[in-house]
Amino acid sequence: MFEFLLFRGVAIMVLILANGFFVAAELSLVSVRETRIEQLIAQRRPGSRLVRRLQLRLDDFLPAVQLGVTLCSLALGWIGEPVVAAIFEKWLWWIPHAHVWAHVIAVPVAFAFITYFHVLLGELVPKALALRKAEQVAVAVAGPMEVFIQLTRPAVRLMNRSARLVLRLFRTPMVQEGSVHSPEELKLIATAARRSGLLPEYQEALIHRAVEINEVPTREIMTPRQRIFSLPFDLLIEEASARIVDEQHSRVPVYDPARGPEYIVGVVYSKDISRLMHFRASAKTRFTEAPFMELRLRQVMREVLVVPETKPVLDLLHEFQARRRHLAIVVDEFGSTVGLVTVEDAIEQLIGEVEDEFDI
Structure with missing residues (x-):
C-alpha cells in the first residue's frame, strides 16, 4: 500500500510540474519580444534560434501546448482520486461499506487538494516566472517543447485540421502566424513606454507620426x-x-x-x-x-x-x-x-x- 501511494503521489507531482512547464512555455514564448530574441541570436545565445523558430510556428506550438496541458489535467484526475480513496479506506475500515464511502469522500477531497496544488504549482508560479523572466524561460523550454511537438505532430495536425473545419463553418480564418500590433496598438505601446520613463516625449511623438504618416494625404x-x-x-x-x-x-x-x-x-x-x-x-x-x-x-x-x-x-x-x-x-x-x-x-x-x- 505504501509503495502504491508513494508512486501515485510522485506521479501527481510530476503531472502538476509538467502542467506548469507547458503553461510557462506558452506564456514565455508568446510574451518574449521578438526584437530581444533577434539580439540573442546575434549574440549566439544557445537556444535562441529555436525560440525564434517556435514563435514562427505558433500553429504547431500552441496546439501542442494545449494538448500537453489537457493530458496532464486528465491524468491528474485519473490518478488523484484513487490515491485519496485508498487513504480514506484505510482510515474508515471500521465503517460498513468502507470502500464505497472512501470513494464518495475521496472525490471532493481529491478535487480540492489537486486543484489547490494544480493552480499553485501548475499555473500561478509558472506564469509568474514566465512573465518576470520570459527570455530565460523561453530559451530553457524551447528544446523540450520542440521534442514534444515532434512526438505529438500527428495529433497536432489532426487538431489543426479539425479546428480549421470548425472555423470554416463560422467563416472565420485560422491565424497562421504570431500576433502583430496594429498601428493604434503601437501608439499605445509608445505612450506607455513614455509614461514609464523608457522613452522621452519627442521619441513618443516621432513614433506616433511614423505610424500615422501613411494615413496623411x-x-x-x-x-x-x-x-x-x-x-x-x-x-x-x-x-x-x-x-x-x-x-x-x-x-x-x-x-x-x-x-x-x-x-x-x-x-x-x-x-x-x-x-x-x-x-x-x-x-x-x-x-x-x-x-x-x-x-x-x-x-x-x-x-x-x-x-x-x-x-x-x-x-x-x-x-x-x-x-x-x-x-x-x-x-x-x-x-x-x-x-x-x-x-x-x-x-x-x-x-x-x-x-x-x-x-x-
Missing part, C-alpha cells in the same frame, strides 16, 4: 496654389535671377503664360540660374542657341514631378527618393494644379517643423 501638407511663387517660362534669365534672389527659393515652378499660373510645365533650379549668371560674369562660355541676354527660363527649366493630392505622404517620400526629386506639383482628380509639395514638407510630417536659415 499629400493635400494636407502641400502649399496651396494661391501661395505658390512661380515664374512664366518666357521670362529672361536675368529678370528671373533677381526675382528668385528676392524670394529666396532654391526651386521655382515655371508656368505657361498663355494658359495661366495653374498650368505648371516645369521647374527651374536657382543653382542653374546662379551658374549661368556666374558664367556670364566670367565670360567663360558662349551660347550658340541664343545670345545670353535673350536666354529664357524655358531653355533651362527641368521636368517637374506631378503627384495626386490623395497620395499618402509615405508613398510621396518614397517617390521623391526613387525619382531623386525635391519638389512636386500636386493635382486633383481632374489634373488641375492645386498646390506644391517639397521633400521638406514630407519630412516635417515625420519629424516635426524644420527651420532653415530663411525661417529665422
Whole structure:
C-alpha cells in the first residue's frame, strides 16, 4: 500500500510540474519580444534560434501546448482520486461499506487538494516566472517543447485540421502566424513606454507620426496654389535671377503664360540660374542657341514631378527618393494644379517643423 501511494503521489507531482512547464512555455514564448530574441541570436545565445523558430510556428506550438496541458489535467484526475480513496479506506475500515464511502469522500477531497496544488504549482508560479523572466524561460523550454511537438505532430495536425473545419463553418480564418500590433496598438505601446520613463516625449511623438504618416494625404501638407511663387517660362534669365534672389527659393515652378499660373510645365533650379549668371560674369562660355541676354527660363527649366493630392505622404517620400526629386506639383482628380509639395514638407510630417536659415 505504501509503495502504491508513494508512486501515485510522485506521479501527481510530476503531472502538476509538467502542467506548469507547458503553461510557462506558452506564456514565455508568446510574451518574449521578438526584437530581444533577434539580439540573442546575434549574440549566439544557445537556444535562441529555436525560440525564434517556435514563435514562427505558433500553429504547431500552441496546439501542442494545449494538448500537453489537457493530458496532464486528465491524468491528474485519473490518478488523484484513487490515491485519496485508498487513504480514506484505510482510515474508515471500521465503517460498513468502507470502500464505497472512501470513494464518495475521496472525490471532493481529491478535487480540492489537486486543484489547490494544480493552480499553485501548475499555473500561478509558472506564469509568474514566465512573465518576470520570459527570455530565460523561453530559451530553457524551447528544446523540450520542440521534442514534444515532434512526438505529438500527428495529433497536432489532426487538431489543426479539425479546428480549421470548425472555423470554416463560422467563416472565420485560422491565424497562421504570431500576433502583430496594429498601428493604434503601437501608439499605445509608445505612450506607455513614455509614461514609464523608457522613452522621452519627442521619441513618443516621432513614433506616433511614423505610424500615422501613411494615413496623411499629400493635400494636407502641400502649399496651396494661391501661395505658390512661380515664374512664366518666357521670362529672361536675368529678370528671373533677381526675382528668385528676392524670394529666396532654391526651386521655382515655371508656368505657361498663355494658359495661366495653374498650368505648371516645369521647374527651374536657382543653382542653374546662379551658374549661368556666374558664367556670364566670367565670360567663360558662349551660347550658340541664343545670345545670353535673350536666354529664357524655358531653355533651362527641368521636368517637374506631378503627384495626386490623395497620395499618402509615405508613398510621396518614397517617390521623391526613387525619382531623386525635391519638389512636386500636386493635382486633383481632374489634373488641375492645386498646390506644391517639397521633400521638406514630407519630412516635417515625420519629424516635426524644420527651420532653415530663411525661417529665422
